[in-house]
Amino acid sequence: MPDIEKDNRATWTAYGTHQLARGIGLPELDRWAWDIPAASPGAEVLGDVTGLRVLDLGSGLGRHAAFLAALGARVTAVDSSPTQHQRAAARYAGTPGLRLLCADAVDHLRAADPYDLVYSVSGVPFMDPRRLLPALANGLRPGGRFVFTALHTNSRGDGPSSQVVPRPEMLRLPGTAQDHLVHMWVLAPRLWEDLLVEHGLILDSVTAIDTPQPDNAASYRLYAARRPQRVPSRPRTPAPPPPNAAVGVGVIVHGPHGVLLGRHRRGTYELPGGKVEPDETFPEAAVRELAEESGLMADPSHVRVLGTLLDRVGDVVRVTVPVLVTLWSGTPQQREEALGAWRFWPTDRLPGPLFVPSAQCLTAWDPTLPLDHPTASFQPYGSPTGPATTADAAKSVVNTNSTWDIISRLASRFSALDTARGIPPEQQWTLQILKLTEEVGESAQAVIGAWGTNPRKGRSHTWQHVQEEVVDTAITSLVTLYRMLGDEAPRFFETMLTEKAGKFLPSASEVGTAVAEET
Known part of the structure; x- marks a missing residue:
């Protein structure tokens, strides 16, 4: 003051x-x-x-x-x-x-x-x-x-x-x-x-x-x-980026409390990120920049490359690679003089102005976000349809959100609604588990309908209906786990999956022995 x-x-x-x-x-x-x-x-x-x-x-x-x-x-x-x-x-x-x-x-x-x-x-x-x-x-x-x-x-x-x-x-x-x-x-x-x-x-x-x-x-x-409904963006300065830094990654870290953004000393709000070194993969560059700028730690195996963004700033062609980190650890903190004040912002209350490449990355990740920025050509990875633009990204049928990212947003939404109703956390978990039993029951009903074993209803379902009910059950299970464990849910799930799978799947050494015997 x-x-x-x-x-x-x-x-x-x-x-x-x-x-x-x-x-x-x-x-x-x-x-x-x-x-x-x-x-x-x-x-x-x-x-x-x-x-x-x-x-x-x-x-x-x-x-x-x-x-x-x-x-x-x-x-x-x-x-x-x-x-x-x-x-x-x-x-x-x-x-x-x-x-x-x-x-x-x-x-x-x-x-x-x-x-x-x-x-x-x-x-x-x-x-x-x-x-x-x-x-x-x-x-x-x-x-x-x-x-x-x-x-x-x-x-x-x-x-x-x-x-x-x-x-x-x-x-x-x-x-x-x-x-x-x-x-x-x-x-x-x-x-x-x-x-x-x-x-x-x-x-x-x-x-x-x-x-x-x-x-x-x-x-x-x-x-x-x-405040306008849409979030503006702008460059840090009128000058184009230096050519040796024209290829970079924008790192999206999304959790129950929103998207991680820091404030640059020139006034823009930004994702972690930066240039890619010649000997790095995009995920390796992402985890390095994330640690250097915010102190959060991640493994390249938990980084999903969403695609590539291409735009022109002056005479410089800029390539930005948006990536999504699905699992991380630590607490955000200022590590660099120019960029700090790290915090998670709800996606419906993002600050402004955003740094232009950060805004473009966020639109590539979630086209429904109300962000204004220069259009960039976006090629989603895994898309056979050819290049799109960030302006047309909402029309893309390619889902660029990871499973756990969507699960975390669903869990946050349901928890916020229950909290607003005054329901304590453990009671929320109980109700969510009861919801899970309801989904299991609907899967069983779909199987009975597919076989036609209920003489009064006959064949009331198809096997596609059964598959849809099974997916509902799986989604409800993951949401339940996330509501109970928060950001630790993916790590806990992977640990339990490895433990349970070990009871039925051969170990790597057993697989190697079998291959050697066959050859």
Whole structure:
């Protein structure tokens, strides 16, 4: 946190200390208010918040956050001042749907899963927008909204600044004549719009909120912005890549919590990856780059090459090979100066902008992802149909997702639904196993139908129906295992498969002896 924001936090901490000492409790909100209650619109600006993940920036006493929690939102209220947080905790601790945090807003946005809605009642101008907005833009899910008010004209009639710089304002302690210095970014609407657009947001509306008192010139602006549904991409720099680095791998690591991405110092979010050395296979290059950049360890045998991407950047023809790592170990950590902040991002809430080759690799892996990037020619491995493009990849009949990758996504989806219903993990496993017994029963019914041994139904199934039911049973079994073991499920499955198979299959030495005898 910059010093100027630390000074603001100290002032608000003094404010909170003063209010705690006064012991005067403000009434609950019977109507939502933005800064000037008699002149502002209400909560209808936020739309229906039922079930949404909502973040309140600079939540203060927490009355607005509690108001939305009562409407069915799941609200996180963040304030950096310890005494303001203390006031809120004394009043609203244990409120259903409300979580109170004493934290720096930017640090929280960088670490938290993206929100459906972020709002602030005059908290934003106390933070440097060039520090806040990059974190906030990726702290919103695609399509998520950012609604906030900002001071436009103070009570003395001083209008907004024409530059993105803070200016001194005074905060008076209630019930006293004591003024405390704060620094605020009081910006003209054009500057706020430029900043929002610069960081990938779209400004939908600006509403003036003016005080009705003739002797008070105070005026605020209510800004409503949103993150686009599609995730953008861009190069790191306008310069084309050096020719000796034009062949590289993009490493996709996908688990229950999403896709692994790091943030480059030039602002793009990227997959692990890099150039392929002359003596390496693509899987070998992938596991080396993964370890060098993120610290995760994998074996080349657990790397699936999806195909090749071909595009042109200036005079350089770039070849990128997307690969999928199906089994790995370790915890992501920063290993290189230029690339860090590694974390798993849900595929429906990817950050932006993505590095262009990373976006192209992700589209090759999952064509349904809402990513915008330059088109590249994509040739899936194992496809006899000839080259495709990333723009046409959704039409491809070639499935480039590994079995365990799909299983992990199904398991994550079902676990999230059960968790939202309040079902504890072990009960979830029990229900999943009961689902497995149901699938086994349906397989048995299909066999009876294929043989026609039920005189009332006759031949009600074919053997293809039996095969489909067997596949359903196998999928349910693997999903059950993944829900119980998480990322360890593939390793556990391979260990058990080897152990069980050893009871029926000859060992390598036995096979060698048999071959020698035959020759």
